[in-house]
Amino acid sequence: MDKFNLTEIFKWFHANPELGFKETETTKKIREILVINGIDIVETNLSTGLIAVIHGKKQGKTVCLRADIDALPIQEETGLDYASCNTNVMHACGHDFHTTVALGVAIRLNRIKNQFSGTVYIAFEPGEEAFDGAKHILGTGVLKHVSEFYGFHADPAMSIGEAGIKVGGVMAAVDRFRIDVKGIGTHAATPHLGNNPIVALSSLMSDLQNFAGREIPPSEPVVISFTHIDGGTAWNIIPDTAYLEGTVRTLSDEVRRTIRESFHRIVQGFKDITEAECELQWIRGASAVINSASLCNTAENSAKEEGMKSVNFIPEMVSDDFSSFTELNEKAQGLYLKIGTGKGYPLHHPKFKVDPEAIDGAVSFISNILYKTLS
Numbered sequence: 001m002d003k004f005n006l007t008e009i010f011k012w013f014h015a016n017p018e019l020g021f022k023e024t025e026t027t028k029k030i031r032e033i034l035v036i037n038g039i040d041i042v043e044t045n046l047s048t049g050l051i052a053v054i055h056g057k058k059q060g061k062t063v064c065l066r067a068d069i070d071a072l073p074i075q076e077e078t079g080l081d082y083a084s085c086n087t088n089v090m091h092a093c094g095h096d097f098h099t100t101v102a103l104g105v106a107i108r109l110n111r112i113k114n115q116f117s118g119t120v121y122i123a124f125e126p127g128e129e130a131f132d133g134a135k136h137i138l139g140t141g142v143l144k145h146v147s148e149f150y151g152f153h154a155d156p157a158m159s160i161g162e163a164g165i166k167v168g169g170v171m172a173a174v175d176r177f178r179i180d181v182k183g184i185g186t187h188a189a190t191p192h193l194g195n196n197p198i199v200a201l202s203s204l205m206s207d208l209q210n211f212a213g214r215e216i217p218p219s220e221p222v223v224i225s226f227t228h229i230d231g232g233t234a235w236n237i238i239p240d241t242a243y244l245e246g247t248v249r250t251l252s253d254e255v256r257r258t259i260r261e262s263f264h265r266i267v268q269g270f271k272d273i274t275e276a277e278c279e280l281q282w283i284r285g286a287s288a289v290i291n292s293a294s295l296c297n298t299a300e301n302s303a304k305e306e307g308m309k310s311v312n313f314i315p316e317m318v319s320d321d322f323s324s325f326t327e328l329n330e331k332a333q334g335l336y337l338k339i340g341t342g343k344g345y346p347l348h349h350p351k352f353k354v355d356p357e358a359i360d361g362a363v364s365f366i367s368n369i370l371y372k373t374l375s
């Protein structure tokens with residue numbers, strides 16, 4: 001399949017975006033392209049998304065390339081002639097690019113399958129934005145013997161021909177928390193007869209925000225954001241209860257654990273001081289995406305051969321459920337790359353665009369990495 005066709009395929013995906021777990025037409029299209037190209041599809045119970053497989057000439061290791069396929073609830077404002085046909089749905093995170101590139105890689109590897117050993121799965125993951133698409137793919141059981149997982153993301157901060165290759169944490173772990181304080185309600189004029197949960201929460205908030213500066217080494221990226229606070233009904237009533245929500249983002253398992261433990265400790269200490277009931281709920285989300293040094297090395301070699309410029313990027317504190325794949329078993333390694341898709345508006349912006357010129361280079365670069373690891 002030549003470049004023109006992949007560009008046409010990309011434009012079709014871009015024009016026909018579907019939200020997470022509703023990617024019916026997207027899945028049909030992926031299936032159609034795989035079938036035309038003689039690539040095997042693993043039959044699973046997935047209602048959207050699918051897994052393709054390519055077997056090399058001999059037995060060898062099993063690897064997986066994952067591409068997410070879902071779009072976002074955003075009204076597109078790019079003005080492109082192949083802009084979204086679906087109101088309030090847009091490929092504003094480049095998953096149309098991911099899907100196209102993964103198809104390109106599948107086609108290319110299928111053509112040269114007599115030249116490598118082992119098995120490559122190409123997983124087209126539904127519902128990544130909702131954070132549990134990976135669990136659906138993993139739930140099929142198909143990927144249980146995979147020892148290397150590969151993923152990538154379009155990057156509008158990089159030019160075409162640039163690839164972000166970085167050892168270690170590249171996407172953050174995302175945890176959520178909620179703190180409920182139960183005090184004693186009373187008249188605003190008689191605070192001494194009650195126990196004001198709003199005052200308690202406000203000082204708890206500054207303790208939680210400040211502790212990272214004291215307990216976490218400055219070299220470790222940490223975000224603690226309070227995003228929702230609620231309590232009370234009127235200006236002259238001290239309420240019974242109030243609550244606070246927010247998120248913690250970290251790039252290492254150790255820092256993640258320290259923060260969770262410290263939150264529990266601080267909330268417990270606060271309970272003792274204020275005599276209010278404080279309850280902390282810690283809701284664990286996606287883990288950090290950690291790149292293996294040896295897979296980064298393979299990517300560096302592939303970049304050299306394919307004329308891609310390797311760029312060391314600063315990790316962002318956003319997340320990707322790609323980490324669920326490498327958590328599958330202790331030995332599984334992961335590599336998550338950034339691919340320059342032309343500088344412009346950021347991801348999730350209604351004017352975000354991928355330059356289709358980036359497709360071909362990305363297909364060659366990623367195909368070469370997989371080829372190298374299976375040779």
Ligand code: NI
Nearest residue numbers: 093094095153
């Ligand atoms: Ni994305």
